[in-house]
Every structure is written in structure tokens, then in C-alpha cells.
Amino acid sequence: MARQPRIEYPGAYYHVMSRGDRRERIFEDDEDRKGFLRVLEETCGRCGWQVVSWVLMGNHFHLQIHTPEPNLVTGMKWMLGTYTIRFNRRHRLTGHLFQGRYKAIPIEEGDYLLRVSDYIHLNPVRAGLVDWEKGGDVLKGYLWSSYLEIAGYGKPGLCAKHKARLLGWCGLKAKDHRAYRRRVSHLAVQERKDRGKGWEELRSGWCLGEEGFAEQILEQVGQGLEKRKKGSWAGGxxxxxxxxxxxxxxxxxxxxxxxxxxxxxxxxxxxxxxxxxxxxxxxxxxxxxxxxxxxxxxxxxxxxxxxxxxxxxxxxxxxxxxxxxxxxx
Structure with missing residues (x-):
């Protein structure tokens, strides 16, 4: 079966996920994680991307990104390729690092971006990487996600342009960090009880949004389908x-x-x-x-x-x- 082309259009939001080849680790240590974030920052500079939220796990990563221009494919090709080259050089390896195609789901702007951010930030909970014995804000102890920045624990970083909007979608003011922490802590407790259930709409389907969002996307990109470049629906x-x-x-x-x-x-x-x-x-x-x-x-x-x-x-x-x-x- 032929691969479905990527959907690209100006102003798109995506939930992007990529896993290590044969589900092997893509981060061996903190230096690798710092290196990946540097590559992500470089990609944002090259392509004009904006990051809404992110998390780095052992053998995969999740990103929620905004692409003002229709250049998801160009940016992902450079980002994954550049990180692979630097990872292999550092660890004296050769060959593929990532498994097959990355996953990229278009998201409707608004509450759905908040929903995806919650899913991304709760990954360490589902993976059993947080310390429940300490109590309080358990996600504070996981260093490799955008939660620390959005919750007000760190300096402005990759998510600076969307932090206030994300808090606004929670009904909070830009600096109401304590309320945001309480909200996410409640979600973390619920996540532990539900054992990761309740995210079916994020794990299936080719887009995430209200009824009619899919039709809007297809209408927006449909005019360029006949002249599209191979592998995407962005046209020229x-x-x-x-x-x-x-x-x-x-x-x-x-x-x-x-x-x-x-x-x-x-x-x-x-x-x-x-x-x-x-x-x-x-x-x-x-x-x-x-x-x-x-x-x-x-x-x-x-x-x-x-x-x-x-x-x-x-x-x-x-x-x-x-x-x-x-x-x-």
C-alpha cells in the first residue's frame, strides 16, 4: 500500500511523535537530550516553527508544534537527519536511529491543543517515571518536558510564544502557575488510576478537532493536490x-x-x-x-x-x- 502524503498548510498545528529504530533508545544520557533540544531550536530558527509543548522519553519523543509556513516535511527531514548524524558521531555508531515514518497529526487550534499538551506532559506518569512517594507536584521531578517551563519553574524557553495562550485555554492568567500545577497534578493522579486510558482520540485518526475540521483541512490543501511535491500536500x-x-x-x-x-x-x-x-x-x-x-x-x-x-x-x-x-x- 502506498504511503499517504503528509498534509501541510500555513498555520498548521501538529502532534508529532517519532520512535527509535526497533524501539531502541534515542537518548543515552542528558547530553543527548540537550543535543536534541538544540537541534529542535535550530529547526525552529530555520523553518519558523513554534513549539507548544514537548517531552523526551527513552526511546521516543512527542512534540506539539505550530508551522506558520507549510514546511513540516522539510523541517522534520532536517531535524531527524541532523540529530541522527550528531548522535551517531558522539556514540561512534552508523545507520538509522529512528523507526520508519514519524507520526504527525494536524490539530485544530484551541482546546484541542491543551488536550494534546496534557497528553504529552503526562507521558512520564504513564511510563512510571515519576516519584509518587514525594507527593505534591510529581511532574516537577521530570526534567525533560515543557511542563517545567509552562508551570513556571524554569526560564522562558522553546514554548515562550505559546505559554500564555496555553494557560488561557485552561481559563488561567499568564502567571497563574500554581493553579496550572494543581490542575496537572489532578490529571496525573487520575492518569495513574486510569492507567493511561481515555486518550483514544489522540492515538487514532489522521486529525484532531471538531466536526468539520477534516473537511476544512482538505478544502485548504485540495487545490494544490495535482501539483504537490512528492510526499506532501503542500504544493509548491x-x-x-x-x-x-x-x-x-x-x-x-x-x-x-x-x-x-x-x-x-x-x-x-x-x-x-x-x-x-x-x-x-x-x-x-x-x-x-x-x-x-x-x-x-x-x-x-x-x-x-x-x-x-x-x-x-x-x-x-x-x-x-x-x-x-x-x-x-
Whole structure:
């Protein structure tokens, strides 16, 4: 049976879950978890994503994300691939890290986002990873979820843009953390009693929302189905947005360097300026290496790969150019 294409549209919310290959661990220690969160933050920067809630478990993760642009597939490809490369490099491994396709369910905005956030935050309860002996707010002891940020225990982080809205959907004010903690603690006790039952609508179906939400999605994406890119229902909007953002960045970089298109064409493909620009485009945008190689007149895409590898340990000339382009190492 052919795989169903991904559904992408501007302003979409998703519940995303991915599990380790053969259900093996994708996080061996806290450094891996910190590394994954760094990759997630980088993905948000590249693709404009916003995180509503998240949790990291031993062999899987859950994310609730908002994609202002229809670029779920592009972002997930980069995020999972980048984390796999860094995980394998750190642990001296090779091969796949994640199992098959990730799960991505579109969610209707509003109370359903709160429902999914509750499900995500209660994962440690279902897995038996909280200490009931201590009493009180048992989820406070689990460090690897967005609950700590939303409940007011930590500094603003990945969920800063949606925290107030999430509390608002609970009928609470932006800083009413104690009431939110009591609410989730009550849910945790109920979750323990019910043994994880009651989440059937989140575990089945291809979307989550009120009656008519599915029809709205299909109507919104239906016009682009005949011209869709392989594997998604976003049409050509994704590629166009990615290249537009990258083109704008190139224009600003050339201005800072004092270059025009003529200087860009005649400068050697291995010039430090081009290496830094290629590295920055791979880091800050979602365009492919082939596009970067053509736009920067660097020959083949392998030149872009080599530049990115070289910038892992930038030399002094690279650092001077990064300063000119207002880039951080």
C-alpha cells in the first residue's frame, strides 16, 4: 500500500511523535537530550516553527508544534537527519536511529491543543517515571518536558510564544502557575488510576478537532493536490518560501560584504566568504545544498558539504567574515 502524503498548510498545528529504530533508545544520557533540544531550536530558527509543548522519553519523543509556513516535511527531514548524524558521531555508531515514518497529526487550534499538551506532559506518569512517594507536584521531578517551563519553574524557553495562550485555554492568567500545577497534578493522579486510558482520540485518526475540521483541512490543501511535491500536500509553497527566505539572506550578506553579483560570480568557489555563506544558509534556512551551490557559484553540492564540515572548526579568516555577516559561531 502506498504511503499517504503528509498534509501541510500555513498555520498548521501538529502532534508529532517519532520512535527509535526497533524501539531502541534515542537518548543515552542528558547530553543527548540537550543535543536534541538544540537541534529542535535550530529547526525552529530555520523553518519558523513554534513549539507548544514537548517531552523526551527513552526511546521516543512527542512534540506539539505550530508551522506558520507549510514546511513540516522539510523541517522534520532536517531535524531527524541532523540529530541522527550528531548522535551517531558522539556514540561512534552508523545507520538509522529512528523507526520508519514519524507520526504527525494536524490539530485544530484551541482546546484541542491543551488536550494534546496534557497528553504529552503526562507521558512520564504513564511510563512510571515519576516519584509518587514525594507527593505534591510529581511532574516537577521530570526534567525533560515543557511542563517545567509552562508551570513556571524554569526560564522562558522553546514554548515562550505559546505559554500564555496555553494557560488561557485552561481559563488561567499568564502567571497563574500554581493553579496550572494543581490542575496537572489532578490529571496525573487520575492518569495513574486510569492507567493511561481515555486518550483514544489522540492515538487514532489522521486529525484532531471538531466536526468539520477534516473537511476544512482538505478544502485548504485540495487545490494544490495535482501539483504537490512528492510526499506532501503542500504544493509548491514550501520550496518557494524556502528559496525566498534564502534569497533575502544572500542579498543581505552581499550588502555586508560590499559585493555585487559580479564579485560573487568571479570569486573562487572555495573562498572563505563563500564557505561562511554556505554554512550560514545550511544553518539558518531550509534550502537544499544544490540550490546553495548554484546560487553562490560554488560548483557542485559537495563543495557546500565540504564548507559546512570545515566551519565546524572555523579559522581566523572565517571568524572575521562571520563577524562581518553578524553570525555567531
Amino acid at each position: 509553497a514550501v520550496q518557494g518560501h524556502d528559496q525566498q527566505a534564502a534569497e533575502a539572506w544572500v542579498g543581505q550578506a552581499l550588502k555586508r560584504l560590499g559585493w555585487g553579483e559580479a564579485e560573487l560570480r568571479r570569486t573562487p568557489k572555495s573562498a572563505a566568504e563563500k564557505e561562511v555563506m554556505a554554512w550560514a544558509l545550511r544553518r539558518q534556512t531550509a534550502v537544499e545544498r544544490q540550490w546553495i551551490a548554484q546560487r553562490l557559484h560554488m560548483g557542485y553540492e559537495t563543495s557546500v558539504t565540504a564548507a559546512v564540515a570545515k566551519l565546524r572548526k572555523p579559522h581566523s579568516t572565517h571568524r572575521k567574515i562571520m563577524k562581518i555577516l553578524a553570525l555567531e559561531d
